[in-house]
Amino acid sequence: MMSDENAANGETPEVEIPEVTPEVDPVEALRAENAELKDRVLRTIAEMENLRKRTERDVADTRSYAIAGFARDMLAATDALSRALLVLPAEARESGDATTKGLIEGIEMAEREMQRLLAKHGVKPIEAEGQKFDPHKHQAMFEVPDPSRPEGTVVQVVQAGFAIGDRVLRPAMVGVAKGGPSHAPADETVDKSV
Template identity: 75%
Template sequence: MMSDENATPEQEPETAVTPEAETPETDPVETLRLENAELRDKLLRMAAEMDNLRKRTEREIADTRAYAIAGFARDMLSATDSLSRALMVLPADARTNADGTTTSLIEGIEMTEREMQRLLAKHGVRPIEAEGQKFDPHKHQAMFEVPDPTRPAGTVVQVVQAGFAIGDRVLRPAMVGVAKGGTAASSEIPAEGEGGVDKEA
């Protein structure tokens, strides 16, 4: 009688895999339909991103064109101010009592100032409306208050120095005097140097 140690263990019969037990294959048409939908979604997203990039680039180019000369224009305003001051200090009878040379000099200064203003306007630099307007801390800088009961409080009654803007940006705020009293409700006017002006270059 053979011992159990020499006996070979009985192997379990392998389970036969029937076609029914296999994972059913997906329909190739449905697979292609899903892939097509996924690719279409990616394509639409990419087209939207490209369109956004194009619009953003166009905006940046437009901003660069509009504001590239902001620093230069601000310096030009200082030059036009000097010409204006030169004309303002002339006596009232300077033209009538002046000789030909002085008259030509005055006319030359006036023509130069007008030409500089024209060139600034050509490149989008425009004056800021101030006198008679309601005080706007983004465009005006209050220098002093004027007791004027005939004007609503907060109305600009005097322009000390003209302000200028380029596009939506303020190059230089208008320095103004503001009505102190009147029929309108008084609004807080920032002190000198606290105009809250946006001076983007």
């Protein structure tokens, strides 16, 4: 419809054209919805599988490391027994009366049994003597000037370290060599021509 004003001005009238929406093929719509639902199901299955694996790993860690606190406490008791044996003079062991010898044997048996029980539950001593110093397993207490040993080598163990699985319960307290040749990997060669 043309208004009289628009016609007088010479303008073309505005005609409203209804929007045409393209018809959606119902089969294509169902295929798209099906693909989306498959994607959701696959993602949910993957999330559940990841959750299952994470839970299994957590349960295994809990089983392996649940006794870590108790084991640390037992190490303190085992150390006390070891120190008790160290302070006994050698002549008391050999020439002591039957009561003293029995007491010493009892302390030795208790220490061995505690070590056996710790090992049974996965608590193992950390190798330190003669090893390259590893700050994850060893705690350096002092340095020993020793030009005959490679620098950074553990030369003395003050207190044994222990680990449960791959976790350190207590680092080994050690003395480390200083002044010897440095540790260099055997397969690494140094080019001195530069």
